[in-house]
Amino acid sequence: MDGILPLWKPVGMTSHDCVIKMRKLFKMKKVGHTGTLDPDAEGVLPICFGQATKIVPFLTDTKKTYIAALRIGRSTETEDASGATVEEKEVTKLPGREEIEHVLKRFTGAIVQIPPMYSAVKVNGKKLYEYARAGLPVERPSRTVHIDSLHIVPHPLEGKDCFGLEIMCSKGTYIRTLCVDIGKELGYPAHMAALERTQTGDFGKTDAVTFAMLEEAAAENRLEDFLLPMERGISHLPRIEVNDETCIRVKFGQKLPRPDSELPKSPFLMTHNDQVLAVYEENQKNEREIRPVRVFTEEQKSR
Structure with missing residues (x-):
């Protein structure tokens, strides 16, 4: 079987976990994903099968769209909600929309990011999270990414210390780090409270397939119905x-x-x-x- 399956990755699984599960469901080894999503995040994760694995680099290089919840008042080691607290500051009232939008403009276009310590970026052959877990200091390389658009949007978690963002960006962008940096500009420690990837290249949320749907299809021997042509992954x-x-x-x-x-x-x-x-x-x-x-x-x- 050859083709692309736009999976809706659930919270709690790594992207590699998803690949392993796909190999078992489809009973094939030649399976690969097209852009890591953190375990705490959910969303569109295109999975390539068979010959389609040869276009993984081109699909990985596409723009992504995310919906994130940015919570101010607390920063964490991992820059998301699951990490240990690093710094706290009481929030009595969320900054005004005009102030937030003014800050967001500074993060639109080409920006420089320093990847979080708890990430898979390699330095001298070791992943940053390996240094972090061992308590070893290491200089993190900066990278330039591009934020095409950045807007405030409604979010289920919004409140006096939290608001939603929609981000369209280049590959390699760390949304966790973006949230932390925006929080700093607003005068607060911050972290990413939730993340959903709604678009990867030509694949959107409406295209996505859940594991529940796949398991039902596997029982009926119709998994191949979910595979889209590999050309869809290079249409951009x-x-x-x-x-x-x-x-x-x-x-x-x-x-x-x-x-x-x-x-x-x-x-x-x-x-x-x-x-x-x-x-x-x-x-x-x-x-x-x-x-x-x-x-x-x-x-x-x-x-």
Whole structure:
């Protein structure tokens, strides 16, 4: 079986736990997820099966949309609700909407984040959470991420110390850290009280499938019904339509001369009659060429 399944990851499971459970349900080993969600978070987690695992890097690189609850007055070791308290400050009244929106503007666009200590970012071959659990100090590398939009939204947890946020952002963004940093700008220790991922690339909440639905389908031997075509996972990439002659060269995975027309940002799709043939990119070793990253066979595309 080949394809993509947009799972609704439940709270309490790691993304890897979900992959393990999928392998058991589908009785296959070639399964991979497309972007880690913390155990405390729930939401859209596309799972790739079979040949679709070869497009994982392109789907992981898509923009994500989240709904988060930001609680001020308490910061934690893990930057979420499950961590031990680091600092507290009494909150008598939530800052006004105008003040919050003014702060949010500072976090829109390109921003620099320092990943939380309790994260899987590696430093010198070890994950940060391994340093944290061992009580070892380590310098955390900063990273630049992009926040496309950041707005206040209603949330079930909202109150005098908590409000909801909708965030559209690039891959690699730590929403926990974003909540902590916004809290600091508001003058309070803070943490992320809840998180839901509502969109990953082309896959949204309405597409998502729960484990309960999958277990019912497994009993009826119809799990394959939930698999979507792998092309759905790369629909966000720009396209170049090729002629019959170039189509043959693309199918054989050949390097090609750089087109005379303006080249889209890498990576990009090569298509013929609107059918996806391959993923290509600029050849860094020869600026006059483009080269294949992944070529799809007719058998793979028909599944």
